[in-house]
Amino acid sequence: MLRHPLHDGAELGQLEPWHAEQFAAAVSHAREHLAPWIPFAHSVTDVASAREHLRRLAVRHAEDSCHNYGIWQRGKLVGGVVFPAFDTATRTCELGVWLVPEAQGRGLVTAACRYVLDWAFDERGMVRVEWRTDPRNESSRAVARRLGMTHEGTMRSAYVLGGARQDSEVWSVLAEEWAAHR
């Protein structure tokens, strides 16, 4: 498998349908931690729903409208980074992240984001990468800040998660800002 080394024995690689068992296990393990912020923590409940989730992203990967990566540490899936929207026509995309609780606090997601942001800007010609987060999600806001993103505004009552309507902050980094930041 093609993997890119991060640090602390962690590696970044494509997260694909054949990882369904590992993905289901990671989500089940981290459900309480992910559920306030991440839709798939509600929809991925077993190996079949994990496979279906990864299959849908893989189809969109083939269409170049979504790209999904896992972070493995010593062979165990501990998180991921995903471009849930990737639009080559407008040259804009969105980036999202998740980690199991015990993999937090080591900079793994920031390192993974740096690698895929280089790819999005340098290889794929993106001009704007967005980050959307619940205003209460301090860990997520800290990653956006660490990546040099700017908080552009807050969309009120923008989506439903866990049966409740949530606000969504929009952060972004532009190509020229990324070139100056890294």
Ligand SMILES: CC(C)(COP(=O)(O)OP(=O)(O)OC[C@H]1O[C@@H](n2cnc3c(N)ncnc32)[C@H](O)[C@@H]1OP(=O)(O)O)[C@@H](O)C(=O)NCCC(=O)NCCS
């Ligand atoms: C959001 C989330 C991925 C952030 O995880 P994280 O571990 O804080 O982020 P990173 O992997 O980038 O690590 C940064 C932390 O590691 C520390 N760190 C240690 N070594 C580091 C290094 N080499 N580089 C950068 N940071 C490092 C940083 O100081 C920071 O810790 P701090 O927040 O206590 O200051 C995680 O909290 C999570 O999965 N939350 C639930 C899902 C979620 O909310 N996803 C986002 C939805 S918008």
